Amino acid sequence: MVRRYDPERRDRIIDAAIRVVGAKGIAGLSHRSVAAEADVPLGSTTYHFASLDELLIAALRRSNENFAEVMRESEALADPDADLAGELAGLLGAYFSGGRGRAELEYELYLAALRRPALRPVAAEWTDGTAELLSRRTDPATARALIALMDGICLQVLLTGGEYDEAYAREMLGRIAG
Amino acid sequence: MVRRYDPERRDRIIDAAIRVVGAKGIAGLSHRSVAAEADVPLGSTTYHFASLDELLIAALRRSNENFAEVMRESEALADPDADLAGELAGLLGAYFSGGRGRAELEYELYLAALRRPALRPVAAEWTDGTAELLSRRTDPATARALIALMDGICLQVLLTGGEYDEAYAREMLGRIAG
DNA sequence: CGGCGATGCGTACACTCGTACACATGGGAT
């Protein structure tokens, strides 16, 4: 392990943390497990991230960026004539079609804010940013409700182990969007 | 600690587990912390609940029963002429008015199913039971969507540290209920 | 009445964890 002066080490530690959470859950996240996954010594993780909360903040922020990019790239989302509810339902379909793993991972990070106040500003960034994106197509209140319903639908799928029903999602999102 | 042959010991351990989760989160739940809270020796908790998952299942089930009873007692929910959306929004308002602590605790148990397959059947029981309750007022698909939106609204409040807006909730629930 | 199984109790072991600390190294400011 002779790899000194690694300018991307911090980033690699964050990536490793995300992989660890994906594989073992937040409960399996420790300085040691991250160090092993990132192939760096223990002292290196504690040096860059004094606490696990700090590491979780960085991981959640990166996870948010990933999904935000997906939404930003959706052209139909910007087209004022497109069916907003259908487009959102389709996005969720694509989100789930890649296997549950990714959704579980990102939701676990997101939901961790429930008990970790340090994560709440990051979670708020996420909803605010998405709401702003959706506000180009509807009023802000409706945008927030669309996000809430999408969260709720995802939760039902993930928590109960059920299947995602895109037609159903489109119908209910449509009732909110009007 | 000379308290042998305690027929309610199992129940008291479950209550203690709920208190521990409320105070320290699931991360702070251990056989030892529960034993201390319930004032029983370590061996007693491991005897009644071989794993922490078993204990969580029992705790989640009890937590579900509490909330289900609240909904069952709501007469307006059974009155076909009452405003369903308004009634549900009011229930959530009452849910939050008692401080965030209870909501945080119950949601933490509920959301734990994301990473613990053993809890998923219990989470499914909860949504199925509530959906059935609501199905007396609307069709099943709408009932599930109402639950999803309520979950999403609660999440936004709890995760971002925001305030619950009952009028907003009523408006959006109304759009779904039609 | 006798014993057997369910329940309760205490302790010990091996393991992982966060944290702290001393030392090594070399990039960049001066």
Added chain:
DNA sequence: ATCCCATGTGTACGAGTGTACGCATCGCCG
């Protein structure tokens, strides 16, 4: 060229954890 300090590395310690196991104690059933 020199020196400071951010960064990297290895190790040790104490605390907490799940688990296992032996023994104690009574309720109940035959």
